[in-house]
Amino acid sequence: MFETIDSDYDRLFLLKDNITSQNIETLNQALDSFIETDNRDVILDLEDVTKMDSVSLAFFIRVKKRLDEKNRGFKMTNLSDPVQKILLLTGVEAFLTE
16 A cells, blocks of 8 residues: 655655555555654655545544644655545645645
8 A cells, every 4th residue: 555765854654555444544544653753754655545535534634733733844756636626625735745
């Protein structure tokens, strides 16, 4: 579902599948653990993601808010056209990609 690449300043999560309520739990556990035990920023590479549902959108919003509260960075990168369209239509594109 995803791979990680670490640098001194952040952890990159390379998402390899669409993100839905059916498969988000593994990513949820990994990000929860990382946020609680590490001080680096989070980068999500969504190049291979073409679909996401409302559960995954809510999840990404919660992750960004948690990181904001800890003064840590959150970045979504390499958005596919379908994902960018979903973020735009739901009104969360600016919040999640700023």
